[in-house]
Amino acid sequence: DSGVTQTPKHLITATGQRVTLRCSPRSGDLSVYWYQQSLDQGLQFLIQYYNGEERAKGNILERFSAQQFPDLHSELNLSSLELGDSALYFCASSDRDRVTEAFFGQGTRLTVV
Amino acid sequence: AQSVTQLGSHVSVSEGALVLLRCNYSSSVPPYLFWYVQYPNQGLQLLLKYTTGATLVKGINGFEAEFKKSETSFHLTKPSAHMSDAAEYFCAVSAYNNNDMRFGAGTRLTVKP
Numbered sequence: 568d569s570g571v572t573q574t575p576k577h578l579i580t581a582t583g584q585r586v587t588l589r590c591s592p593r594s595g596d597l598s599v600y601w602y603q604q605s606l607d608q609g610l611q612f613l614i615q616y617y618n619g620e621e622r623a624k625g626n627i628l629e630r631f632s633a634q635q636f637p638d639l640h641s642e643l644n645l646s647s648l649e650l651g652d653s654a655l656y657f658c659a660s661s662d663r664d665r666v667t668e669a670f671f672g673q674g675t676r677l678t679v680v
Numbered sequence: 681a682q683s684v685t686q687l688g689s690h691v692s693v694s695e696g697a698l699v700l701l702r703c704n705y706s707s708s709v710p711p712y713l714f715w716y717v718q719y720p721n722q723g724l725q726l727l728l729k730y731t732t733g734a735t736l737v738k739g740i741n742g743f744e745a746e747f748k749k750s751e752t753s754f755h756l757t758k759p760s761a762h763m764s765d766a767a768e769y770f771c772a773v774s775a776y777n778n779n780d781m782r783f784g785a786g787t788r789l790t791v792k793p
Binding site: 569571598600602609610612615617622623625657659664665666667668669670671672673674 | 712714716722723724725726729731770774776777778779780781782783784785786
């Protein structure tokens with residue numbers, strides 16, 4: 568158990584809909600990272616937050632957004648969903664701004680139908 | 681920006697044989713290097729990491745990796761494969777001056793009895 572909690576574990580939704588994925592980092596970790604894992608793209612870095620502030624952006628679509636709350640949990644919002652957004656979404660956390668180690672959650676499997 | 685290339689999307693070994701998974705990196709600054717393992721339907725678990733110091737890094741489950749700057753490599757080895765080692769392995773790179781971790785495409789390890 569990495570200590571990173573993601574909910575829900577599975578999500579099935581229709582095209583055009585909006586969903587919210589939730590992540591609780593390990594106790595004491597200030598950084599949260601979001602990754603998307605798909606068969607064709609592999610593991611893609613989406614975005615990082617550190618202590619409530621956005622720190623780095625990767626290949627995140629404009630339809631996607633994230634935030635980190637004062638209690639350090641984070642949410643990834645995916646809107647106007649398309650079939651191609653079906654993937655595993657992972658959250659990871661670390662105790663620093665720079666990545667010297669990251670602990671991953673179990674992921675949320677999103678299926679868009 | 682950093683990147684990693686994992687040579688071989690699939691590697692198959694017999695139980696008890698040497699495991700060698702190859703990873704080459706690209707980085708304009710001294711890298712931080714990681715190996716993660718992913719079992720089916722699970723998140724990523726850190727096997728080992730190199731940030732600074734000793735170039736031979738020992739990790740969990742008998743795995744080790746050697747950072748070779750001259751070859752820009754960070755290959756993962758284990759002297760004797762066990763059936764429980766069957767999983768997907770990811771090499772990743774980061775650095776002191778950035779906030780994200782970039783992953784390779786992954787290598788699926790199969791262990792034959």
